[in-house]
Amino acid sequence: MQNSLDSALENVHHAGVPGLFAEVWDGDEVWRGAAGVADVATGRPVTAGMRHRVGSVTKTFTAAAVLQQVEEGQLDLDAPVGRYLPRLVPGERGQAITVRMLINHTSGLAEYLPYAYPSLAAYPDLAGTSPQSLDDHRCTRFDPVELIGMGVVAPATGVPGGTPGVYSNTNYLLLGELLEKVTGSTADKCITRNVIERAGLRDTELPAGPEIEGPHSRLYEAWFGMIDPPRDYSVYDMSWVGPAAALISTVADLNRFFGLLLAGEIVSPSSLARMQTTVPVISQEGKLIDYGLGLHPVAVPGGGAVWGHGGTVWGGGTMAMISADGRRRMSVAVNLQRWNALDPSGRLLPHPIDAALAAFFRTAMGDRTTGLADPR
Template sequence: MTTRSPFPAPDRLQSALDTVHRAGMPGIHAEIRDGDQVWRGASGVADLGTGRPVDPGMRHRVGSVTKTFTAAAVLRQVEEGRVRLDEPIGTYLPDLVPGDRGRQVTVRMLLDHTSGISDYLPHAFPSLKGWPVLKGLSAASLDDNRFRTFRPAELIAMGLAAPPGGAPGGPVGTYSNTNYLLLGELLEQVTGVTAEKCVTRDVIEPAGLRDTSFPAGTRVEGEHSLMYEALYGLVEPPRDYSVYDMSWVMTGAGLVSTVADLNHFFRELLAGRVVDRKSLAQMQRTGPVRALDGGRTLDYGLGLTRTEAPGGRVYWGHEGTVWGAGTTSQTSADGRRQMTLAVNLMRWNKPDASGKPQPHAIDGALAALYQLALG
């Protein structure tokens, strides 16, 4: 039986954010809602050099939360009859995905990460080859690629050339950004406009989001935090990567948004106002998917994850990371309880002698915040 916890007192929420900051997070900001009750808060600094404080209204690189937007744009094309979920991707993109793979991998398999197509990340960032095993890695590629502009087809080719992560349609999926770059190319093929313009026109604007956009250059427009990457202790002290060419992951993790906009988006999505109810039901058909970090299995649908809070309440949403920035957005199935938070330090866990990342005080502080906010 699902239980509904009361909305936490503002001082408890602020204390939970302060605990995350004291545990080692430079800055964190969040919006937590329950129906008409809304709390926004922040703790820590946006810039370690100047001490500029973080603010809950700041824009932020939201990483793979972008995948929910891209998935919704694809479902809109399904609703309009231009795309079929169970059609092979080779029907639409025969030059990008030729041969048996093009005939076996469907649009649905790209959306739910059961395509078996590997992630291109270790090939676009060769100093990270072997991740999630940390031995022998370096941060060199992060700096080498800061101002590099990738073409989607270039990255897709890297993922297709890598050994597959599994058979198409297998019982356990493997998370892969290559899938979502292919979906971006699909959107461009069937609409005749860029994927970014399609997502903006069909998802961002109809949802009424004012502060959500794909970046036009290497910088985040508007007030934002610096974004510090530690790369499991390989970058010491952590380095700011807020200025970055995001072509390496655009329709997979390129969006910039705010915590308020993300909460609004997921309310609209779960209310059937971004895609129709039939499409939403497709998005909520989940199965197990191995996360990129290798340590978790996600309950993943079509661009949506399903989680269950200790009280039994089901939440839908997504989390995301890019270099230096992390975001988590969760909304209860009834749309009432929501939590979206953003942090400006990533991969803070340092490895032991075997190369395995070790627990950090930030982990426990974030877990306590999630439990308080989600009930």
């Protein structure tokens, strides 16, 4: 396994990613690898133990924290969110949208991101966007209630409970407010105490400030070729995504977390079954995917499934996946994002990095997966 994984990881680096690192489990055998640099200016190498912003992998942690409250009787999955947060989702909408609909993105609530970052207002019409807001908001401290308000007043993406749902970070900011409402502590503290610490994760946190503490890579954002050369956004206030995508972790911690989750040790087996019950959802990239309660499945040729989640932040990306039997686990972190150029209509053009990453996924998961369509 080691030689093929080393080669596959190097291929991703040579395809254009400055640096990446990963950990793969195959039963009791564990491989860790790194390729490339953490800093293109100094040539400082990446290492497999680096901490990294993992983006929307955070959603799995937040969903698990919510399901724990369901198990304790503090929340009802099928209760209207208006019962708990009437001022944030008022009126008939608040009565029609349930907690479950927030977790599986069938609420019909729009994404707030274009409104929080004005120069991204054409998103997802990528050809019409500009990266200027990324610099403007490096140190902006966003109020989650204000962000939620942007998503709630925006035109709905569908009727509550309708499918396909539409992936929206607004849903997970609301889940953060929901956790605060029923636990009396902040969502960060709830997720830290009930999920991160419960799983024994030593290098995982929801950061209070814009810095990544400990050894880490710079994070290079290309914004579809509009930032050339790619610019470092490793120092960034993550209040713009909070419990939707702000987590810092390591590939080892992610593999441990997903292993415990699928073993029924983070939430109960019945809650895990709910997490693995999926509906069709349109991802932020416009792809139709299956989505559960904070988990994303991929069919494996010959039977079985791979479960996990992917995520991106400005300049960084992460993918974590685990086979249904728990024997195969893979987490990988890359320090470049939005490397694809756009055609005149704004569609993503293929890039060698895409094929190289897909090949690494196949190698890591034993050639049993056709690749993970990432809801980012």
